[in-house]
Structures are given as structure tokens and as C-alpha cells.
Amino acid sequence: MKASIFDVAKRSGLSVVTVSRVLNGADTVREKNRQKVLDAIKELDYRPSAAARSLARGRTGTIGLIVTTLHDSFFDSVAKEINDALALQGYYLAISVSSGFGNEESHYLIQEDRVDGLILLSPLEEDRFVAELKKRNIPYVLIDNQLQENNSASISVDNFSGGYEATRHLLELGHREIAHLSGQEVFLSTRERRQGFLWAMKEAGLEPFAMEQGVYGVEFGYETAQKWLKSGKLPTALFAGDDHMAIGFINALMREGIQVPRDMSVIGYDDQMLASQLHPLLTTMRQPADHIGLAAVDILLRKMANQNKRMNGIKLKPELIIRQSTAARGE
Amino acid sequence: MKASIFDVAKRSGLSVVTVSRVLNGADTVREKNRQKVLDAIKELDYRPSAAARSLARGRTGTIGLIVTTLHDSFFDSVAKEINDALALQGYYLAISVSSGFGNEESHYLIQEDRVDGLILLSPLEEDRFVAELKKRNIPYVLIDNQLQENNSASISVDNFSGGYEATRHLLELGHREIAHLSGQEVFLSTRERRQGFLWAMKEAGLEPFAMEQGVYGVEFGYETAQKWLKSGKLPTALFAGDDHMAIGFINALMREGIQVPRDMSVIGYDDQMLASQLHPLLTTMRQPADHIGLAAVDILLRKMANQNKRMNGIKLKPELIIRQSTAARGE
């Protein structure tokens, strides 16, 4: 039988209440007794039951994180940061990879109130989740939200600015024929990055060389490159909506002997791990995963503290990381 | 105030016990009453408290999965499979990404008995975990274990056979000058794959063209290729210990205009997502993530059912996936 707080009390010769106090770091326990309790705990190899604690306290000490996939080094990093930030505050992180479209009527982390608060990382079904969370009165924070109206409790990266800066970088290198690859329209980030691109182009008095819209991923980049290659018309520079598309694009070019950045410059977005591993190392826009994680935890904990108060969203700036895939325009 | 089972009882005009029965799908409830209860539940938007349930039942209904990283499509797949298999049985999966070396004295999933059982996916600190789990009497299963002695409760992929098959594939294509890149020695899988390689070579009466040992990842593959390129001596075929090394290696070759598989064949291991995205599409050894996940859940649940009985480990075979990076030896 597992030891309970009762056993510890008996063994230490003190009351259950005192043991509980020691467990929770109350400072109203005589040092000598504290030691007795600690000894008893060690001897019995006792650990408090999470279930009993949650029940008694009315909260679980766990924060949930819902992600669509962790197979993405940006999400992965954010999750790690959140985990660490939370640990510092004595909270546990429960990650749930919700592939998305829910036959699962509603998420289990929500269903049984297993969490005190929730962080949604780039949620696809944002509105459904948010509605549910509001109804349940569960504090939450959105990262990289899609819906403008949810800006109140969200951390986002300024994608417009990211698209703008990326394009500016190419422009400053002397490029005039610049194309853009974008991902799914459903993502607000997709549209914003493109707007940033268009803005920078317009500002420079230029028309986009080409724009393609597809699905984030290596394949789309590869295929687009092949298509363009076949048509014989290539821009001198490309702003890809994410690193994977950029990598796929470069991959296709390399196979045709077209060199990056000698023959063409390519900039990606996200600074995926792969971006700094595959050659040519990719110039890209980095999303500040660490700040994002910290900010999310900060806002969430605040919200949990003063239920009533309304928080303001935070918008972070992405950072241009110059590597090897972009260079001044040839000739 | 949140509705409790008591409120549902009151509202439905039945007892708490009956409500509990309905909640747990007992078939000893009159259909009419069942409906009453269901209605009350809906009206009150009631959900059972996970904490109270766990406390009363003595188990949490949650299975923990400890992984070092999910930023790996193999781990990611296995995790998904486990999640689904578990859901089918009414269990929840709590994933915990434990970067490894624990200042965290002992893992929180273990610490507070938040789980009924634990699955360890390719654990680095296997012995520490296993010792702890045995002590706590928590049922567990290891996937891809490092220590031979833990084979009792483990699912592993036959890495020896994988290394052997991969090499055979190259051999059958007519290659004679075959090199091997391996990862960290700490991993049993690393050593086994190499042994498989060596065995196949020996069987064919051949000496390895070269063998390098480094760290799993794109970089090591890239650097090794560069080194070999510089020395001017390349094998006609390479068996890389994992896909990332293979990809890095190919990446370096491509930059020098050396084509795969025309000039050299490369086979990887794991069938990472990237392997089927980057061109040339990588020939590789696939680990059967689905079977692994299923088997792990199966064994774990069995162990949980009959605490006493000893299970036998399972060893699965990897599968050769032929894509574009290997071809018959030239000339």
C-alpha cells in the first residue's frame, strides 16, 4: 500500500495538518518539526497524490498546451520555453497534440477540467475552442491566432512586418524580379506575410514577378520551382512563406545546376532547425520562440490571478537572420 | 459554481449513485432514468471532475509517454499511434518531453503518480527510470530500449536486421565499395545497425570502404561528405545510420555536382518525413511506427491488468523502402 499523508503524520508524531503545511512550504512550522516531517517523508518514500490535491485545492496545477503538431521546430521550441517558464512557477505542462478536426467532440483537456489554464498554439479551430473556453470560464492564451477579434488574449508575431522585412532584404540586395510563395489562405499569417511583401514591393515601385499559393511544405516549393524552370522564367529572388517551401524550391534548383545564391536568392520564414543545417544555409525570418513562450505564460498566469481583468495582446517582431541563401543581385 | 454530480442528482430526481452509474455506462439503469440523468447533465453542462474520479477510483485513466524530443517524425508517429490506441481503450495520453539529463530529481509524471502506466520512448536514462518505476511499482513499457537486460518489457525494432538489409540492398545493386556512417555509441541501435552492416559485408567477403562515427544529424553527414570529397576518395555506396545524415551527405554531394544515385547510392534509416520530400527521394529503412505504438499499448495494458505476470518483449522488423537515392552500380 502506498503511504499517505496520514502515515507520514503518524510516523512523525505530528498531525496531518502539519505535514500538509510542510508539504506546502508554510513558514509557520517549527524547524524541528519540519525536520521530523521531512524525515518521515523520506523514510516512507512518500509523495502526495496529485488527484487528492487537485480535488482539495480546486485546481490542478497543470496548464494545458494544445498544438496541431510538434513536428515543427518552431512549435517545438515554443513548447519547450513554455514548459520551462511554467516549471519556474510551479506548474506542470500537459501537451496535447490535437491533429485538428475534431470528431473528438471537444478536447479532453477541456472536457474534464484537467487544467487550470490553456495555451493554444496556432490553433486551426480557434473559434470553436475559444467559445468553449469562455463558456467554461477557463483562462486561456492564444499564440499566433488567426482571428483578428481574438487579439485580446494573444501573443502573435508581426507577420506583416516579417513579410515586409524579408522583402526589403531582397530589395536592398538589388533584386527587382521578386516572387512570393504563400501557404494556406486560412492562416492569418499567410495573408499578412503576403501583404507585407506586397507593401514593400509597392513602396519600391515594383510589381511581383510572380505569386503562387499552395500548401506549406517542401513539396510545394519543389513543384513550383519545377514549374517555373519548365516555363523558363525565373525571378532573381524569392520570398518563400516558410522555410520548408524555400528548401524544396532550392532543392529543385540545385538539381538543375542552378546555384543559390549565385543565380538566385531565396529567403524563408520561421528559422526552422533545418534552415541552419542544409546548405546553402537559409536566410530567413526568425520567430522569437523564447519571448513568445515567456509572454504566453506571463499573460496566462496573470489572467488566472485576476479573473476579471482584461489583458492586452502582445505582438512581437520577427528577426531577419542572414545566412547564405541570399546575395546581391548578379551582373 | 460548477455543477457537481450532486446537482445532477437533484435535478434529475435520482440519486448520486445512479448518476454515477450512467456516467460509467452501467447497464443496470432503467432507460427512462438514464434519459433523465442525461438530460440533467446536458442542461447543467456538467462534466465529471477528473481529480475526484481519480481519487475515488485509485487510478487516473492516464498513461504517460516520456520522450526526448518530438521533433522527429518517427517519434511523432509513434506518439500519435499510441495516442489513438489508448483512446480506443478509454485512456488518455500525457506526453512529456524530457530533454533528458535530470536536474529534475525524478520525473513529475512519476513523482505524483499522475499516471497508471508509462511508456518510455527511446529513453536515454533508461536505467534510472526503470529503477524508479520498479520501486514505485508502476507498470511500464520501453520502446527502443538501450539496455539488453531490459528486454522483458520492451518493443524494439531489429536494428541488426535493419543494418543487414540496408547493406544487402546496396550489395545486390552491385556495389562493392560501401561505407557506413554511424551515430552515437551510447545507442544500442547505433551499434546494432553497424553490426548488421559489418555482417552483410563480411558475408559478401568485403571490407567496409570506410566507417565514420559521429552524431546523428544533417551536419555530420554533410561534414563527412566534405571530408571525403576533399580526400578524393568516395565509395560507390553509403549506408547512413539515419536519414538526417544521409540527407546531409547528399546535400554536400549535390553542391559538388555529384549526383545521387547516378554517381553514388545512399540509403538512410528511419524513413523520416523529409526522406520522402527532399529529392532525390531517399531509399531508407522504415521503422513500423504503427505496429510499435500498438504493441506498446497492448503490452502495457496487459501488464496493468495482471500485475504479476511477466510479459515478453517484442522485436519488430524494419522495412526497406526503395526510392530514388539508390541504383545499380555504374559502368
Place this chain on the structure above:
DNA sequence: TTGAAAGCGCTACCAA
């Protein structure tokens, strides 16, 4: 600074 007692919300056991 300590402890007795009353829950937290649910399930399990025993009767009816």
C-alpha cells in the same frame, strides 16, 4: 505554532 473537523466530487460496497 499546532490540530480537529469539515469538505472537495466521485465511486464502491452493501442493503433494500
Place this chain on the structure above:
DNA sequence: TTGGTAGCGCTTTCAA
């Protein structure tokens, strides 16, 4: 087929 009652292991008053 139903319900009363006693816990599950902990925290939180409230008194002492």
C-alpha cells in the same frame, strides 16, 4: 434496479 454511506488523500477553516 436503486440508494445510503463510507471512504479516496489532501487542504482549509477555525479554535486552541
